[in-house]
Amino acid sequence: MPIRDVRATRAELLATRRQIALADRAHTVLKRKLDGLILELSRRAGEARLRREALEERYREARDEIAAATMMEGVTGVMLAAFSVEEYPTISLTRQNVFGVILPELEGENIHKTLDERGYGLLGTASVIDDAADAFEDLIEQILATAEAEGSVTRLVVEIERMRRRVNALEYKVLPDLIEKRRAIELRRDELEREERTRLLRIKKIKARRAAEKGEDLLSGLR
Numbered sequence: 001m002p003i004r005d006v007r008a009t010r011a012e013l014l015a016t017r018r019q020i021a022l023a024d025r026a027h028t029v030l031k032r033k034l035d036g037l038i039l040e041l042s043r044r045a046g047e048a049r050l051r052r053e054a055l056e057e058r059y060r061e062a063r064d065e066i067a068a069a070t071m072m073e074g075v076t077g078v079m080l081a082a083f084s085v086e087e088y089p090t091i092s093l094t095r096q097n098v099f100g101v102i103l104p105e106l107e108g109e110n111i112h113k114t115l116d117e118r119g120y121g122l123l124g125t126a127s128v129i130d131d132a133a134d135a136f137e138d139l140i141e142q143i144l145a146t147a148e149a150e151g152s153v154t155r156l157v158v159e160i161e162r163m164r165r166r167v168n169a170l171e172y173k174v175l176p177d178l179i180e181k182r183r184a185i186e187l188r189r190d191e192l193e194r195e196e197r198t199r200l201l202r203i204k205k206i207k208a209r210r211a212a213e214k215g216e217d218l219l220s221g222l223r
Helices: 010-083 127-222
Strands: 090-098 101-109
Touching: 010 127, 101 127
Parallel strands: none
Antiparallel strands: 090 101
């Protein structure tokens, strides 16, 4: 910042120093928060990967079970069993606060049902229908767990990127500019003080010379 563009006043210098202190504290706080979010992301990313693997395994199991049920009971038998269910699963969404980031929490209700709750009765229904129903209930539960984990990871990634931009802006733009401004003010004030001292010294010399000249005039008058 050019020195001539800076208001070299004491008030401006004090204000700039306060801004530097505030920006430095903000940088420290945001950097610690960023480090915490990165650690949380690392933990949740590993958890999301395990849940994704479990989801793929549950899907393969459910696919195999429904294939066996379809082969034993036919498409019509499987559809009749599916339509016999009276209560469907419901999903509730809650939120948790992690380092100021709102992460989703998913909870399913009426996912796992007893044989009576499935509605199709025991007589005339093969056990493969129950096996397929159990497999798909496990699959739904795993889908919710995976969606919660991956949703949290996505939110953390977005927040980390936003936080990193703020930290970088403070570290590489705001703080350097403020420090340069403080330096410019201090340099300008030093220059003004030197100019003032030079001016006062010149005035003092002029007064001394005039006093000397006046003294000489008085002596000349006395003679």
